[in-house]
Every structure is written in structure tokens, then in C-alpha cells.
Amino acid sequence: MKVKRDFLRKIVEEDLRLGKYKKVITRFPPEPNGFPHIGHAKSISINFGIAKEFGGLCNLRMDDTNPTTEDIRYVEALKDAVKWLGFEWNGDVKYTSDYFAQLYEYAKKLIKMKKAYVDSLNEDEIKEYRGSVTTHGKRSKYANRSVEENLYLFEKMKEGKFRDGEHVLRAKIDMTSPNMKMRDPLLYRIRRKYHFRTKDSWNIYPMYDFAHCLSDYIEGITHSFCTLEFENNREIYDWILDNLDLKSPRPYQYEFARLNINYTVMSKRKLLELVKGGYVDGWDDPRLPTIAAFKRRGYTPESIVNFCESIGVAKANSVVDMSQLEFSIRDDLNLKVPRVMCVVNPIKVTIENYDGFEEIDAPFFPPDVPKEGSRKLPFSKEIYIDRDDFSENPPKGYFRLTPFQPVRLKYAYIISCQKVIRDAQGNIKEIVARYYPDSKSGSDTSGIRVKSAIHWVELKSSKRVELRIYDRLFKCENPKGVEDLNPNSLKIIKNAFVEPSVINSNEVRFQFEREGYFYKEPVDYCEANPVFNKIVSLKDSWAKKAEFRQSSNISKKTNTKEQIDGEVKPLTKEEQLLFDRYTQELKLNSEVANTLARDKNLAIFFEEALKEFDLAPAIANIVSNEVARELKQKGAERLSFEPKDIAKLVKMIDKELISTKIAKQVFEEMCKSGDDPEDIVKRKDLMQISEPTLILPIVDEVLANNPINVEKYRSGNKKLFGFFVGQVLKLSGGKANPKVVNELVEQKLNIKL
Numbered sequence: 001m002k003v004k005r006d007f008l009r010k011i012v013e014e015d016l017r018l019g020k021y022k023k024v025i026t027r028f029p030p031e032p033n034g035f036p037h038i039g040h041a042k043s044i045s046i047n048f049g050i051a052k053e054f055g056g057l058c059n060l061r062m063d064d065t066n067p068t069t070e071d072i073r074y075v076e077a078l079k080d081a082v083k084w085l086g087f088e089w090n091g092d093v094k095y096t097s098d099y100f101a102q103l104y105e106y107a108k109k110l111i112k113m114k115k116a117y118v119d120s121l122n123e124d125e126i127k128e129y130r131g132s133v134t135t136h137g138k139r140s141k142y143a144n145r146s147v148e149e150n151l152y153l154f155e156k157m158k159e160g161k162f163r164d165g166e167h168v169l170r171a172k173i174d175m176t177s178p179n180m181k182m183r184d185p186l187l188y189r190i191r192r193k194y195h196f197r198t199k200d201s202w203n204i205y206p207m208y209d210f211a212h213c214l215s216d217y218i219e220g221i222t223h224s225f226c227t228l229e230f231e232n233n234r235e236i237y238d239w240i241l242d243n244l245d246l247k248s249p250r251p252y253q254y255e256f257a258r259l260n261i262n263y264t265v266m267s268k269r270k271l272l273e274l275v276k277g278g279y280v281d282g283w284d285d286p287r288l289p290t291i292a293a294f295k296r297r298g299y300t301p302e303s304i305v306n307f308c309e310s311i312g313v314a315k316a317n318s319v320v321d322m323s324q325l326e327f328s329i330r331d332d333l334n335l336k337v338p339r340v341m342c343v344v345n346p347i348k349v350t351i352e353n354y355d356g357f358e359e360i361d362a363p364f365f366p367p368d369v370p371k372e373g374s375r376k377l378p379f380s381k382e383i384y385i386d387r388d389d390f391s392e393n394p395p396k397g398y399f400r401l402t403p404f405q406p407v408r409l410k411y412a413y414i415i416s417c418q419k420v421i422r423d424a425q426g427n428i429k430e431i432v433a434r435y436y437p438d439s440k441s442g443s444d445t446s447g448i449r450v451k452s453a454i455h456w457v458e459l460k461s462s463k464r465v466e467l468r469i470y471d472r473l474f475k476c477e478n479p480k481g482v483e484d485l486n487p488n489s490l491k492i493i494k495n496a497f498v499e500p501s502v503i504n505s506n507e508v509r510f511q512f513e514r515e516g517y518f519y520k521e522p523v524d525y526c527e528a529n530p531v532f533n534k535i536v537s538l539k540d541s542w543a544k545k546a547e548f549r550q551s552s553n554i555s556k557k558t559n560t561k562e563q564i565d566g567e568v569k570p571l572t573k574e575e576q577l578l579f580d581r582y583t584q585e586l587k588l589n590s591e592v593a594n595t596l597a598r599d600k601n602l603a604i605f606f607e608e609a610l611k612e613f614d615l616a617p618a619i620a621n622i623v624s625n626e627v628a629r630e631l632k633q634k635g636a637e638r639l640s641f642e643p644k645d646i647a648k649l650v651k652m653i654d655k656e657l658i659s660t661k662i663a664k665q666v667f668e669e670m671c672k673s674g675d676d677p678e679d680i681v682k683r684k685d686l687m688q689i690s691e692p693t694l695i696l697p698i699v700d701e702v703l704a705n706n707p708i709n710v711e712k713y714r715s716g717n718k719k720l721f722g723f724f725v726g727q728v729l730k731l732s733g734g735k736a737n738p739k740v741v742n743e744l745v746e747q748k749l750n751i752k753l
Contacts, residue, residue, distance in 0.1 A: 024056030298519025
């Protein structure tokens with residue numbers, strides 16, 4: 001695929017033309033606090049792709065500055081993702097922790113230059129002193145400390161003499177800056193935690209804004225590509241490098257739009273909730289948007305890279321349709337994988353006038369695919385066909401097998417139905433048929449005309465397989481969380497049959513004709529129980545749904561933008577002020593902030609709820625989604641609840657009195673009855689159970705009922721952990737606190753017998 005000349009490539013091209021740099025050096029700098037997802041794939045593709053295109057280098061650097069969330073297994077997952085996608089990093093894997101000593105010295109230099117100070121305000125005071133988008137901030141009284149005192153305190157912070165949060169190191173910039181990021185930003189904080197690489201060597205850790213730009217400089221990075229949420233951080237990036245009087249050349253930061261895809265979530269927090277809560281089978285569950293999940297499902301690295309290149313590099317956030325990603329894998333596999341036959345819903349057919357056994361030559365690829373290869377298809381008097389390929393009362397236009405209509409067995413003979421055999425319940429269990437000896441495919445002289453060919457497998461030589469049919473993980477385009485999970489996202493078929501060439505082949509991916517593309521399950525596949533994951537359907541099964549939505553005049557606008565003739569409608573001055581306050585002061589997600597800022601009624605509702613309970617992100621999420629939906633359907637005058645009710649609902653979630661899943665039920669009841677949310681919880685007995693002594697008997701019951709799985713877990717199959725958690729949550733009616741459940745299940749499973 002030809003790479004588009006996007007704005008990032010034009011910047012690099014111009015810098016090289018002007019001689020600004022001798023060699024392009026980029027970097028992919030993830031935090032090792034979760035498994036990389038498809039959004040990371042885009043960043044990988046951009047950073048490694050641009051470096052390769054311009055004959056440069058790309059570093060892989062772990063931004064390991066938060067020991068409370070990072071782990072070596074996430075490092076390995078990130079390394080594996082880059083390798084699997086086909087890229088090679090420059091030299092060894094690099095870590096921000098490699099530069100801790102240098103970063104510490106740079107911080108001391110800023111102190112000596114009187115451009116940094118140790119602040120002793122607490123977290124709430126720092127937030128209060130920062131001001132807002134409409135009011136200036138106020139500098140801390142501790143900013144007047146002498147250089148000697150600052151150096152002394154900073155050294156004692158490093159030595160672990162203070163508690164977490166007791167002091168921080170801040171840059172001394174401008175408390176009146178319109179960019180709130182520049183109001184004396186934090187450079188270091190105390191974290192007396194064990195670090196997976198440096199162990200207990202450090203008690204202070206640099207903040208992202210301080211470590212990132214200097215790590216880029218130390219590595220000789222020329223172009224620092226970041227997603228749009230770091231746009232306001234660019235000013236700090238430049239300030240630190242400029243004020244330290246570092247030698248040229250120095251790096252510069254450029255931002256591009258992050259990748260958002262409908263019907264999924266990309267937030268690490270939400271992905272972690274899915275994994276920890278047992279809603280999915282680990283980080284590599286094929287329904288997740290992680291690279292490990294796509295790999296396990298059967299996607300090819302080429303399809304992922306092609307997808308990232310096809311969507312381009314933009315300056316404005318947008319949402320990409322999942323079908324575009326599915327098109328990429330479908331397009332890639334179409335010219336690669338062999339076509340074989342699999343009967344998903346088998347019914348036996350006995351060909352009464354056929355005796356003996358033969359092997360039929362059949363190609364693996366159709367004529368329009370430039371690949372060769374064939375296999376022998378066993379054929380005898382007993383075969384399986386799919387139940388959908390036979391109908392006693394066929395609708396108009398049905399061209400498969402009926403009591404009155406013959407059909408061709410693909411690559412083989414034409415057969416006709418003679419008799420139907422039923423079981424005691426009246427269900428069809430077998431079809432008796434006749435074949436036409438002179439109708440063999442390729443040498444047919446029978447003169448019988450048929451309008452279709454159906455797939456089949458020979459009964460004795462075929463192999464029973466398990467098929468895992470995956471669908472969208474969420475049932476709506478813009479999911480909020482687990483409450484929007486699609487209950488039909490996984491369907492397991494245990495009684496399908498494939499032709500023997502599938503089992504005997506070295507290939508791992510196949511097109512099961514008329515069923516879709518499938519992949520040998522890399523974890524659970526075994527000779528006794530062959531398992532195949534469905535990668536993707538042959539056609540976009542969601543396209544008709546989209547067409548229906550369009551024909552029904554249902555708006556397809558997302559919460560992130562408004563469009564006029566394909567252009568993003570700019571915010572008004574008033575809306576921009578709100579947006580800035582929401583993102584910078586209240587730390588709201590940019591999509592949520594955009595939704596609230598553009599809708600006056602929503603913004604008013606949000607502000608009123610916030611006065612009742614100051615937890616902006618949680619209230620904003622409910623208002624921008626659930627409340628917004630009700631407002632759209634009913635109007636502000638007909639709402640059956642008030643802002644204070646939403647505040648009460650959020651407060652119960654925050655105090656862990658109810659789960660987010662239960663909160664969804666409570667909100668629906670509020671919409672219907674208008675009752676107080678606290679009364680609804682009491683009346684319906686929806687209070688979350690957090691007391692371990694009440695949850696422990698349920699855990700014991702689940703473990704007692706699943707002794708085989710317990711043994712498998714203790715023998716090394718750690719993926720079953722999510723199964724046990726899910727069963728406990730199910731038995732508790734969704735009321736058990738997932739955090740407590742996780743702790744108790746882990747405790748019980750790890751008890752040595």
C-alpha cells in the first residue's frame with residue numbers, strides 16, 4: 001500500500017531538506033501498565049514507519065515512571081506487539097528509568113537556576129491554588145525557599161525521608177498562564193514503591209512532562225510524535241528543553257489524532273476492568289482490541305498495519321468504523337488462505353445407491369486467486385450437509401436441496417432427496433438421497449440442471465471441531481463500560497465437522513466456505529479437541545444494520561464532534577471556554593467535554609449536579625451519555641429526575657455502595673418512576689456486598705462446584721481466574737464488590753492443599 005503524504009511526513013521531509021537534522025530518529029514510548037491495543041498499533045506504525053521511510057531509526061522506550069501500575073509482563077507484551085507487527089527497534093529496548101540519575105541532575109540544575117522549587121502544599125491545596133480557566137492561579141508560599149533549602153529537601157525526598165505526597169518538586173513558570181499546564185507544573189513526586197527495574201533505589205519519580213522531553217533529548221530523538229491529548233503539554237516540553245540550555249539539535253513535539261473505533265473501548269482503565277472483573281478471558285481474549293487479542297483471534301500483522309495506513313494521519317479526532325478494520329483482514333486473507341469445507345450444523349445424508357469409496361480432486365483456491373494447491377476429498381455413501389441446506393417447505397428463491405429439487409455437492413455429484421427420517425420428537429435426523437453417477441463435477445453428462453452447490457464432508461473421515469464465533473464485544477457504538485457488553489459476543493459451536501485436509505494441513509488460517517475465515521486457536525487447540533476462532537465473516541454482517549439506521553433517519557453523529565459537509569464545526573468562544581475548563585481544570589475526557597460544552601442544557605445539568613457532589617469525571621460520564629439520551633427523547637421539562645439525583649447516584653458508586661452495573665438499573669428505574677435513587681436501592685435491595693464474610697461462602701460454593709477447573713488453575717492455567725470471578729459475580733446477582741471478589745478468589749485459589 002502506498003503511504004499517504006500526511007502532515008507529519010511533510011514536516012520530516014522539510015526538516016531534512018533544510019538540514020535541521022542529519023538523521024531522523026523517532027521513538028515509541030508506551031507506559032508498561034497494560035497490554036497494547038489497536039491505538040498503540042497506529043502509533044507504532046507512524047513512528048516506525050516514518051523512521052524506516054526516511055532511512056532513520058526508531059527507539060522502543062518504556063515510560064516506566066510509575067511503579068504502582070507497571071509490570072514486566074506488560075513490557076514483554078509491548079515488545080511482542082512491535083515484533084509481531086513487523087518492526088525492529090534501534091538497539092536494545094530503552095527505559096526512562098535508564099535516565100533516572102541524569103533526570104535527577106537536570107532537576108537539580110533547574111533548582112540552582114531558581115526555576116524549580118520544592119512545594120509542601122497538599123494535593124487539594126495545589127489544585128485550589130492552580131486556579132481555573134477564568135481565574136489566575138496563586139503561587140505557593142513555599143516557592144520562596146532558597147536554592148540551598150530546595151536542594152536539601154529534594155535530596156531528602158530522594159533518600160526516602162518523607163511520606164508520599166509530603167513534598168513535590170515544581171517548575172517555577174507562570175501561575176497566570178492561560179495554559180493551565182504551565183502553572184508551576186509538577187516535576188517530581190514521592191513514590192516509596194518497589195520498581196520492577198530499579199527495585200528500591202529511588203523514592204522519587206519524575207512526572208511525564210519532565211521525563212519525556214529529556215528522555216527524547218538524551219536519545220537524540222528528532223521528532224516526538226504524540227496524540228492530541230498531549231497538545232497542551234507541548235509548551236512544557238519546549239520550556240524544559242529551552243531553559244536547561246541544552247546543546248542543539250533538540251527534539252520537537254508534534255500531535256496527531258488518536259485512533260478511536262466504535263463498538264469497543266480503548267481506555268486502559270476500562271480494559272483492565274474487563275480483565276480483572278472476569279468479563280473476558282484475559283488480555284488476549286479475541287473480543288478485545290488489544291494486539292495480543294487480534295493475534296490470538298487470527299488477524300495478520302499485515303492487515304493491522306494496512307488498516308493503520310489506510311485511515312491516515314489526521315489532526316482532528318474522529319471515530320473509525322469497526323467494519324473498516326474487518327475489511328482489512330478480509331482483504332488480506334482473501335488472497336492467502338485455502339478454501340475448505342466445514343459443516344457447522346450437520347445433518348446426516350445417506351446416499352442409498354452409492355457403494356464404495358473415492359477421493360475427489362478439489363482446488364484450494366478459486367481461479368481468480370493467483371495461488372495453486374489442491375487436496376483429496378474423501379467421498380462415500382454417508383456424508384454430512386448443513387441443516388440450512390435442506391428445506392421441506394422452501395421459500396421462494398431457495399435453490400438448495402428440497403424433496404422436489406436436486407442440488408450439487410460441491411466438487412462432487414448431484415443428489416436428490418428420497419426420504420426424510422425423523423426422531424421420536426419429529427425432528428429430522430437423516431436424509432436418504434440418490435446420486436446421479438454421470439453428474440460428477442468437471443465431467444457432468446447427466447443433463448440435470450441445478451442452481452446451486454452446497455458444501456459437505458464425508459462422515460467417517462471428517463473431524464469434529466469446536467468453533468468460537470466472535471461478535472462485537474459491546475452492543476452499542478459508543479460504549480460506556482461493562483453495562484453495554486453484548487451478551488452474544490461469543491457463541492461456541494461444539495458439533496461442527498471439517499474435511500480431513502484442515503486437520504492434516506500446516507496452514508493455520510482457512511476460509512470455511514460460506515461461513516467465514518477461521519484460525520487454529522493457539523492456546524486451546526489440541527488433537528483431541530481441535531478449536532478454531534472465527535476471524536471475520538465473509539461479508540460485513542453489520543452493513544445492513546448501518547443501512548437500516550440510515551434509512552430510519554437515526555443520527556450517526558458521535559459525541560466527539562459535529563460535522564457540516566465533512567468539516568468539524570468549530571466551538572463558539574463560549575463553548576471553547578467551557579471545553580477548556582472541563583479538560584484542563586476538571587480533567588474530563590475530551591469527548592465528554594466536547595459533548596457537554598456544545599449542549600447548553602447538558603452543561604447546566606452537569607454544573608448543578610457538580611454542586612451537589614464534586615466528582616466531575618463520574619458525573620460527566622453519566623450526564624453526557626444517560627442524561628443526554630433522556631434529554632433528547634423527552635426534553636428538559638419532562639425529565640423525571642434532577643441533577644441532585646444524579647449526584648446521589650454517583651456518590652453511591654463512589655462509596656462502593658452499588659456497582660456501576662447496578663447503577664444502570666437504578667438509573668432506568670429513576671427514568672420510569674422518578675423515585676429517589678437511594679430509595680430505589682433500599683427498596684430493591686441492590687446494595688453492593690463488600691463484606692468479605694458474606695462473599696466468602698459464594699466463593700467456596702463456586703470452587704466446590706468446579707473442582708476440575710480448580711485443579712487446572714493450580715496446574716498452571718491462570719486464564720481460568722476470570723471464570724471463577726465471573727461465576728461468583730453471577731451467583732451474587734451482580735451485587736458482590738468485584739475488587740473484594742478478586743481478592744478472595746485469588747486468596748482461595750492460591751492456598752496450598
